[in-house]
Amino acid sequence: MALISFVVPAFKVQGYLRECLDSILEQPFGDFEVIGVDDASPDGSGEILTEYAARDARVRPVRLTENVGLGPARNIGLDRAVGDYVWFVDGDDWLVPGCLPHVADRLRDTTPDVLIVDHVRAHWNNVGTRSAMRDVFPAPPDPATFTLWERPDALRLLHTAWNRVVRREFLLVNGLRFESGWYEDVSFTYPALMAAERIGVLDRVCLNYRQRRTGAITRTRGDRHFEVFPQWHRVFAMMDRWGPAVAGLRPAVFERMIWHYLTVLGNGDRIAPELRASFFAQMHADYVRFRPPEGCPVPPGAEGLKHRLVAAGRWRTFSALREAHQAREVARRAARTARRRVVPAARGAARRVRNTALREYYRAELRRPIDPTLAVYAAYWYRGYSCNPAAIYEAARRLAPEIRGVWIVRRDRVDTLPPGVEYVVAGTREYHRVLARAHWLINNVNFPDFVRKRPGSVHVQTHHGTPVKVMGLDQQRYPVGAMGMNFADLLRRMDRWDYSISSNRFSTQMWERAYPADYTTLEVGYPRNDRLVRATVEDCLRARAGLGIGPDEHVVLYAPTHREHLPGWWPPFDPDRLRDVLGPHGRVLMRSHYFHDRDRRPRGPAAGAVLDVSEYERVEDLYLAADVLVTDYSSAMFDYAVLDRPIVVYAPDWDAYRVARGVYFDLLAEPPGAVARDFPGLLEVFRSGAVRDEAAKRARATFRERFCAHDDGHAAERVVRRVFLGDPG
16 A cells, blocks of 8 residues: 555656656655556657666556547556555656655645645746646645635636545545546546545645647647537536535636636637637537526626626627737737847847848848758758768768758868868858758758748758757756757757657657657667668778777777866866776777867877877767777767677766756666766776676666667668658658
């Protein structure tokens, strides 16, 4: 038995489910179980539940063979629950750290039938908005329980399943279950409150209600929003069955129904314009049908006017007033925007003068037809020819030679291009022309903000690594590592994407959360790793020879990541001491992050035992040359793991890094090999042989299974066939 059974339905929430489960399992309270219901989800949600169940016995996964919907999925979880209380938490929401002991104390102290907890709406732009708790209970409610007759204002708290913890026996005795269809919370929460003899309110924020940018039904247009009507019909049918016991609550429940209908109709993301008149007509019919004989309270002001128009069935008046109000709001927003632009406009005058001619040229080129054979490639903010775009370019030359590939590079990086690669220099007229006319635009970062997404053009975001650190919109929660980022601009950039290349299922899940937009994910492996998969012994020897390394030398590549929150800080690392541990045949290669490319200086001939390879153009050559990789939180580990060679995680600042920069998983708990927390520990990993022992091999095998499953040497080919040749297979 457990005090609380969490029921977590999962359907297309792979980008958020880990955070949800972690928020429960990491609470400083353990008397609970988690029943994760995979509602035949087509994404990786079911795999995540299975993964967590293998790690934590408190997680019990249930896999459904066909999709049944949120309500029935919750019922299935309820049927398997053994806890005294049940808490239905959606798979894209998450608990507030440390909330569960307070919930448990209140449950044990007051034994309520229903305990309502507070929540915040957590918007995708990192803005949180409070609930109605303070409006309904201006003074914090005391722990004593009450009935709905005593506090009917409790009906004004949001009617969801996830902001309340319900006694399981109470649900069973009263036969309270969820119905099918959208808005299933309505026909569950209101009857539960009316039936409850002991209602409690915990004035503590316990849950983050995620407001998703894409994928949520509250942001999905369609006629399924009409399903709100039968859910409310069920509430009144149940009140009719219960008779006099709840008759006095009918005016308050009726007011909530009209409020809810107006909320749904007023949300432009839900009801399409052509459906609004029909929706209003059904509102009017329900108003007439369910209005209490003794009448009902009408809110003051504009809300009261809406109620009266619904009661009278006056759609045209309602619609005209709504349109007038929206026009006023648009005018107000435009005025605010104009005021905000005055100062930046003056400050940027000089820059605009310099760029006006090129921008006008770009706009003129946009009016010309798209070049149906032109593909534009770029990598790392025009630093040169590399990464996934380079691998896709090479595959396209082989599989689709009719496509003309043009690279964009900085002027100071032109000499790094391979022979025969056509290019334009960033910032020139030719640069603006190809950006305007290209059919395909392939990049491992984003193109500049002025680049428009033309109808018919195809933007491919390849990314440049499996993420350990948080990325995209998730960085909003870690402002120390996101200084200078404009997330509104980021949203506009990601809205240009047609395809997002993912190296593995984990990346797919994290990109979905970090970059919520309407692109198509191609989970095909990383094109840049094709070369590693296909590499022969001769390729490895050739890479070594190019670095001046002999076949018998033992080579360690040290490649730390960039720490944008700590400019100028480097992990403690003494290459000479490591070289001494490696012995006379040891060689240490050191490679800084690409963000430091302008700070590099020549390091002398390649004959030394310690060699700085930061300026080396093709990092894949370094992987092929190295026997061991030492890194911290760099995506290099995921690429190097393709070679199935030893990896050492050297993480002296792990605790600070995960707090300041944020991470997606516990790298030290799931490493690709041996782990060292300080430099003496790193030396000991090599001295003791732990770098290659059985534990390191097992860790690497598990890591490879999770992150390298798609790397078979044909990732670039799959991208070319899908994106350029239109092959859906």
